[in-house]
Amino acid sequence: MQASLRAGTVRACGASRAALSKRVRSVEVRAFFGSKGSTATVSEFYSFNVQDIDGRATKMDKYKGKVVLVVNLASACGFTPQYAELQDLYQKYSSKGLVVLGFPCNQFGQQEPGSNSDIKAFAKKSYGVTFPLMGKVDVNGGSAEPLFKWLKSEKGGFLNSDIKWNFSKFLVDKEGNVVGRYGSTTTPKQLETDLAKLL
Structure with a gap:
């Protein structure tokens, strides 16, 4: 009888271990693939590092969980008054999770010739800008800021991926997906x- 009990215990333990192993594998599969059967990935947006207008390193992963509007700026452009609307949006929605990231760029008509300190002073004095300003970058060509190369690859725009002028805009959702691209003539x-729906 004892032998029988021991055999039954071994079989029961073996069955229990097999069932437990199956449950563990199931949990691991769900964790890896997600509840809907697709691989859960972190957006590449959060892997980029840039320099802010004061020369400090800024990691995009600090904006996880926020809606981000990325704009290439210029201080002497016909679209420069859009600074005011960008600041209005930032003031209105920053408490709800909006970040506006401004990247000065001198590639279009040489309309951003100043230094980073000049640009910062202009934006603050002329438009009371409080949203984050980044260091001056190129957005097209071989020397383009890697973040902009990626943004363009995600939303190619009209005919090709090149940015056409100052104050082009990319809208990034809370998961780091580029969900909108807008040209200069689309005001903030x-x-x-579109922006408010994501907040």
């Missing part, structure tokens, strides 16, 4: 509805 106010 005009994309408010």
